[in-house]
Amino acid sequence: MRSSKPILCQKRSKLKPAQLAGVYAALRKVFGHQNWWPGETPFEVMVGAILTQNTAWTHVEKAILNLRKAKMLSFAALRSISQKELAQLIRPAGYFNVKADRLRCFMEFLDRECCGDLTLLKRAGMPVLRKKLLAVKGIGPETADSILLYALRKRSFVIDTYTRRIFSRHGLAPEQASYETWREIFTQALPPDLDLFNDYHAQIARTAKAYCRKVPQCEGCPLNRYF
DNA sequence: GGCCAGGACACCA
């Protein structure tokens, strides 16, 4: 019987954390510098980070388009809209009732912390800001790190399904290892460079989307050559 | 018609 698992990265290479820099170099050589995250403004990036929870980005794009058409892509607008109206606008992103509530909680947080002024929010240090974000209902570690890195430009490495999928098969850590364990490995191994953190995660996503979803597409992955 | 996609949380043993 044919396995449903991607054939990419089935080989256990016992990848060491120090090799992560080499992996990045290999991916960047193939894909070039990525301009991530998709979003016209930091606020839009934050909204997208919540909408994309367990959802393909193509669906999130439709929800964001709805918000844009309704002129709801601003703190003031989202703070004023009812949860029911918001849920209908973000319906294409799935889990719309859950995500409408999470967006509402996040707007409350922004109001409480900085009255919606992101330049004020950015003044806080990364660890403090991360702790505050994680205390918001509906903001878990991945969403918090995406907001920190891509919207607020703080050095916080993002671990997502793609990262675990690719690197667990190279023996870096068990896929079931905790989020913080994965994050610690990357944070320890890489120089504390904002652009590197940003682009590294983008490269992983680009690689996974291109080669790790369906079995036939795994052939030709640049990581196969690297290992 | 079934599977899958850039999580997080509540509940329970």
Next chain:
DNA sequence: TGGTGTCATGGC
């Protein structure tokens, strides 16, 4: 503390 169910749409 870890496992499990739930939330939901839309493309393939």
